[in-house]
Amino acid sequence: MTAPNELRLLPWSGPEGKPCYLSTDDNGGYMSRLADNIEAVQLGTAAELLEEASDTLVDQEARPEDLRRLAKELTGALRDVLRVATSRGHLLAVSESHCF
Numbered sequence: 001m002t003a004p005n006e007l008r009l010l011p012w013s014g015p016e017g018k019p020c021y022l023s024t025d026d027n028g029g030y031m032s033r034l035a036d037n038i039e040a041v042q043l044g045t046a047a048e049l050l051e052e053a054s055d056t057l058v059d060q061e062a063r064p065e066d067l068r069r070l071a072k073e074l075t076g077a078l079r080d081v082l083r084v085a086t087s088r089g090h091l092l093a094v095s096e097s098h099c100f
Contacts, residue, residue: 009087011038011080019083039087042080049077 007021010031014020022031049070056062056070 008032008035009083009090010035011042011084011087039084042077042084046077046081049074 007023010020010022012020022035024032026032053070053074056066
């Protein structure tokens with residue numbers, strides 16, 4: 001996924017919440033595949049949470065603690081999806097710049 005000498009933003013954070021990056025020319029390498037798989041899980045989790053949120057918001061009997069838990073989970077999923085989008089957007093920009 002990365003062009004030579006380009007860094008890939010990984011779908012997890014390092015110590016103290018700092019971003020992690022991968023530098024590799026091997027798109028099929030272990031770390032690249034691991035990152036791809038984790039991104040897929042994160043996007044799947046976000047889709048499931050979105051469906052749960054839709055159901056919870058129409059439930060007149062939803063308790064405040066249920067809504068707080070859901071908001072916390074949605075916040076984490078949104079953070080993950082934003083990181084995936086940022087990484088993939090950067091990869092698209094890099095790949096387009098190498099086409100010319």
